[in-house]
Amino acid sequence: MPAFRTSIHARSLGAATVLTLVARAAQASTDPHGVDLLPILEGLVLILVGAKLGGALFARIGQSPVLGELLAGVLIGNLGLVGFHAFDGLRQDQGLEILAQIGVLFLLFEVGLHSNVQQMLAVGASSMIVAVLGVIAPMVLGYFCSAWFFPAHHVLTHWFVGATLCATSVGITARVLADLDRTTSTEGRIILGAAVIDDVLGLIVLAVVSGIIAAENAGRAFEPMQGLWILLKAVGFLVGAIVIGQWLAKGVFKAAGRLGSQGVLLGVALVLCFSMALLAGKVGLAPIVGAFAAGLILDEAHYQDLRARDKKRRDLAELLEPISAFLVPVFFVLMGMRVDLSVFGNVGVLGFAAVLTVAAVAGKQVCALGVLERGTDRFAVGLGMIPRGEVGLIFAGIGATLHIAGERVVDDAVFSAVVVMIALTTFMTPPLLVWRMGRTKPAG
């Protein structure tokens, strides 16, 4: 509570200042703790209207609603290009960002709920091969693209550019699979499993490439133990989550059953989801990996007792649906809002961006070779692995701070090209997946 006191410390005030204070206090009537809710509400209204209109429009023309949400976001986020700047601040609004991040946790938690550990392990070998191929191939292709466009650059910078192409951003694919009701198809499970492994591999690639560059600069050999430690923590989390998590979830639901009040089922599920997302984040993985794992280990059998006590016998999927309907579009519209169309006006980088995008797409098509199950649509798996997201951006951002032989590892042109590549791969995936998976019968 003292936070509010220290925020105002004028000594003596004139009438004008008092009226400003009154106006401020009026605005702040919900806000003695430094949060201004009004811009967030403004953003939510715009986002929800855009999401519903865009989603409905694209659903009507047989596309995934997520494409409509993304494009509504692009529209809202780029009104500045036609001179309308009232919404410019929303792109970077921290409140909306938090809601978006929580929204994507709910998406992956729900996707995880539809599947279970056994189903995922059944395609585990394929997921592993798909993930490994999907890291190696784009990395090699990215290396050659960079070497072709920038022959004067250091060889390690080429590898760094390759590294920005590695990590699949699973949010888009998970959402399209959910919209198509195909999360539990063989293709869907292989893609989701590969995306989890991908996140682990991405961490390692980043550690190794950055470590080699740092060692090179310091004139000494690379110390591989750091990469190994990161790997151990991440794998430890995943194995621990599956082995201990399943056993723990059963116990927690049993204990929670004794609480005997309404709403316990949703409460326990939220706690499991958030705590596993937190743990994943603590070991360096994306929190969405933790949320997905939480969904996987939760089994309807665990919570039959609690469900029976709900006055409408709702299962978790039903309870989570309204929360997702509120928060998931925030993630995708905000993602669209962050696409800065002016980058596409930078003709100088478009050539490299185009080549990088082709490398990004082609590299993930190699994944199709890793699918072991007969009768599976390998092409769909390759398409589902296409989207790149914030991890690529983080790689590029770190590359922008690294120097080798006096030259920046990722310069402005390369950074812009990565931004364009991320936008293009994000937007092409929903229509490609709908085209490929939408017409075949769900294999369940």
Added chain:
Amino acid sequence: MPAFRTSIHARSLGAATVLTLVARAAQASTDPHGVDLLPILEGLVLILVGAKLGGALFARIGQSPVLGELLAGVLIGNLGLVGFHAFDGLRQDQGLEILAQIGVLFLLFEVGLHSNVQQMLAVGASSMIVAVLGVIAPMVLGYFCSAWFFPAHHVLTHWFVGATLCATSVGITARVLADLDRTTSTEGRIILGAAVIDDVLGLIVLAVVSGIIAAENAGRAFEPMQGLWILLKAVGFLVGAIVIGQWLAKGVFKAAGRLGSQGVLLGVALVLCFSMALLAGKVGLAPIVGAFAAGLILDEAHYQDLRARDKKRRDLAELLEPISAFLVPVFFVLMGMRVDLSVFGNVGVLGFAAVLTVAAVAGKQVCALGVLERGTDRFAVGLGMIPRGEVGLIFAGIGATLHIAGERVVDDAVFSAVVVMIALTTFMTPPLLVWRMGRTKPAG
């Protein structure tokens, strides 16, 4: 997207720095836009566990679950007193604050949904008298308390102390009424209507008292137009919301019906709730007043078509329930966390705090006289008006910045006493209301 680039601008980096960057990037894997999700997840886990345990415990002993949530918050928020400081940062976490603020919007929106404009207007005269009495009586009592304890202070400081006692904080009462299923009882409607009017009156009191102090300091007469303008905006919003809002809601639902996709009902309701909360905030009222008004004007008749299209024919109350179950406890646990128990150790202020609390409680009991409806439990109305909240804190905070005749209008001792008064009135209301309203039959 460039935000991330500018956040790292080291020129050349050693191996140690690179590893720090890698670790940071790993932590930030969801976070190229400056939000660290992990503390928020940690807070959510603690809050939800505390809320469920505290709520279930208090429900079992026949109390309102909200009291358990508040006390769980006090426990979490004051672990620092026994030397455990790991959670100290959560009290001021902006992410949790945003979720809490959105949570209380959902609470008031739901409460509004249970009622409608006609039902509220039916008790409008009582609500108005209750609100006016509930502002005047505590203000006069507060004046005398201050004059008794601090005879040397300027007369205007006494009025300012009185003003901090005016505004009812409707969140607690709304929640207890909802828990008791009594939101639509005559008593419930009178209290909720009075709380809305109270918010308007509070704004005016603040403007007038601060304006008079500023005028006194400047040696000129107070200009009442400012207060009038604030009043006009607020009343204009409420009348406009009810008249235009009802007509608009019908049209919006009709138009939305043409969208023809799933999830439209919830989407439209959220947009209405958030836009009216935004408008309320823009005219200086609390956003929860807007959310409540949005709930009032929404009538089940408006959305029968949309509901019929839902695969489970869920109404809005059912769709909103899981969202509230997630977000509403965040508000109340965080409110508990912000109670700084160490203030109670400050023996010097406890005397004044006790007198102020008695004045706050006694002042609102006068409200009972304003109830016109026969057969209504007047005492319950008075009890429901007891809680003071953040508005009182805002008043006190502004008073702390104002000076009159060289003396601070609200000094540290008075500020601490206000904090104690808010905590006590917040905690005493749930058991008092449960005692008074819990045993009588719902009249709703």
